[in-house]
Amino acid sequence: MLKSVERALRNRKVAKGEGKAGLRRIYSWMHVFRGDAEACIPATEAELASKVREGGFSCIGKAHSYNGVQVVPRVNAMMMREGGLTTLAYDPQSHIATVGASVSIEELKRFLLTKDRRMLNSGNYMQQTVIGALLTGTHGYGAEPVMAHGLVSLTFLDGDGLRVRLTRNDPDFRYVALSFGVIAPIIEVELRTAPLEAFESVAHITRLSKKRLLQNGAVASSWAAVPYSSAADPMIMLHTLTPCEEAERLPDYKSRIFSGGWLAEVFLKHYWAFDRFFPSARRKMQHFVDRLDITKRQSVITDPHDLDYLYDPQPGLMNERGPDVLRGVFSTTHTAYNLAFHVPLDRAEAVVKFIMLEVEGLRDLGFYLKSLIGVRELEGSSHLPFAANFKGPVAAIDLFADPRDYAWLERIQRQVMQYEPDTRPHFGKSALVPGFRAALGEDELARLFAIHCKHYPQQRLIFNESVRGLLDVGRPTAGNAVAEAALAV
Ligand SMILES: Cc1cc2nc3c(=O)[nH]c(=O)nc-3n(C[C@H](O)[C@H](O)[C@H](O)COP(=O)(O)OP(=O)(O)OC[C@H]3O[C@@H](n4cnc5c(N)ncnc54)[C@H](O)[C@@H]3O)c2cc1C
Secondary structure, three states: OHHHHHHHHHHHHHHHHOOOOEEEEEEOHHHOOEEEEEEEOOOOHHHHHHHHOOOOEEEEOOOOOOOOOOOOOOOEEEEOOOOOOOOEEEEOOOOEEEEEOOOEHHHHHHHHHOOOEEOOOOOOOOOOEHHHHHHOOOEOOEOOOEHHHHEEEEEEEOOOOOEEEEEOOOOOHHHHOOOOOOOOOEEEEEEEOEEOOOEEEEEEEEEHHHHHHHOOOOOEEEEEEOOOOOOOOOEEEEEEEEEHHHOOOOOOEOOOOOOHHHHHHHHHHOHHHHHHHOHHHHHHHHHHHHHOOOOEEEEEEOOOOOOOOOOOOOOOOHHHOOOOHHHHOOOOOOOOEEEEEEEEHHHHHHHHHHHHHHHHHOHHHOOOOOOOEEEEEEOOOOOOOOOOOOOOOEEEEEEEEOHHHHHHHHHHHHHHHHHOOOOEEOOOOOOOOHHHHHHHOHHHHHHHHHHHHHHOOOOOEOOOHHHHHHHOOOOOOOOOHHHHOOOOO
C-alpha cells in the first residue's frame, strides 16, 4: 500500500516536469531506467530542424517503453509528445491517415472514429505517441498485428535537418518503419485504416488443453496463464474475437450458486485486489483456484465505436471502470514491470509451461510473477525485417513482476532464448541483448546501421546504449557510466 502511494507521488513529480524545457531526468515506464538529458520541446518542424543541427540529440515519444530504449543521457532529448507536431488528417479516397510525431494513440483513435474508421491493430494502452509505438514494434493480436505493418509512408529529418520522405517502394522503407530510435526524428507517417466493425468477443476460463477447440472460428486470440496453476495443464483465460455476422451465439455458461465453480468465480472477481495488495498469498490462492474445476464462458458483441474493444469489449474505456476478472486481467498492470518477447507460435505452450516450472523453483528466493503470463497470438507475416512476425506467426509472451524484480524476468528471457533461438525482441519491452542478433539477422541489422550512417554522417543522432550493443557499433557514448568508468576499452 505504502509503495503504491510512493509510486504515485514519484509519478506526479515526473508529470510536473512534463512540458518544461531544460535539464530533466528522463525515466522509462516503471522508472527502472533513467538518465539526465536536456529536454527540448519542438513547437514547429523548423525549431526541431534547428535543434537537430545544434549538437548530440535523441528522440523521445511519451517515454513509455519499459526497457529504457528511449533513455540517452547528456544529449538534447527531443520530447516529441510535448511538442507541436500535431498533424492529423484523413483521406476518404485512399482511407489513409496522416499523423504527426506529437499525436497520441488515443488522439488518433478518437479522430478516426469521426471518420467511421479505426486503426488496424494496437496495444492495450493509448497514451503513447503513435510514432513511438510504431518504432518499437508495438502490436495487438490477430491479423496484421504489428502497428508498423500498416505504414505506407514516413518522413524524417536527416542530420542537416532536411526532410526525407520514404514510401513502401523505397528499399530503405521497411528498415526505417520499425527502427527503434536509429533513424530520428520521424516527424510524420501515413497509415492504412480499417472500417469500424463489430466482433463477438468471447472470454473463457478453461485449461490450456482445451484452447484449440475453443478457438475454432476465431480470427484473433489472446490468452493468459495463471502462473502458479498446474504446469501440466495450466488454467488459462482465453479471449477470442470472431467477426460478428459469423459468430455462433452460444449461451453463457452459468455456475450453480454455492457450487465450486460459483465460489471460484466470486474469488476470481476479487483476485486482482488480492494479487496487488497481498502478494505473499498469491501462490497459495492460485493453487486453491487451480483445484476448483472452473469453466466459464462470457460473450459480448463489441460496439464498433468502442476505442479499446480489443482488450475490453464492454462499451466505454476499461480505465474508467473497476477491474473485471475476465477482461481486466488481459491489460497490463500499472504496478508491474512488464518484459515481453516473441516466440514461434507453435512453441508458445512449451515456453509458458517452462516459465511456470522455472518460477516455481525460484519462490524460496522470494521471486514471484505478478498478474498472469500473457500470450497474444500474432498471425500472418510482415515484410518489415524487425517486426515480431517477420518470419511467420509468433506468440508475444508478456511477463510481469515487481519493478525491483525486473532482472529475474531478464533471466527467464535469456533461458528461453537459449532453447528457442528464433526468439525475437519487443523493442520497447525486451531486454535488448546482443543475443538477439542472430534471430534478427546480422545483415538486416547492418543494413539499418548503413541507412543511419547515410543520413547522419555528422554523428549527432545518438541512440540508446543497448541498441548500440544490438547493432554492434562499438564503444559506448559519453555520459554513460560504462564510458565514464572506462570499462569499455
Ligand atoms: C502501460 C503500457 C502498456 C503497453 N502495452 C503494449 C501492448 O499492448 N503492446 C505492445 O506491443 N506494446 C505495449 N507497450 C509498449 C509501448 O507501446 C512501447 O514501448 C512504445 O514505444 C511506447 O511509445 P512511446 O511514445 O512512449 O515511445 P518512447 O518509449 O518514448 O520511445 C520508444 C523508441 O522510439 C523512439 N522514438 C520515439 N519517437 C520518435 C520519433 N518521433 N522519431 C524517431 N524515433 C522516435 C525513441 O528514440 C525510442 O527508441 C506498453 C507500454 C506501457 C507503458
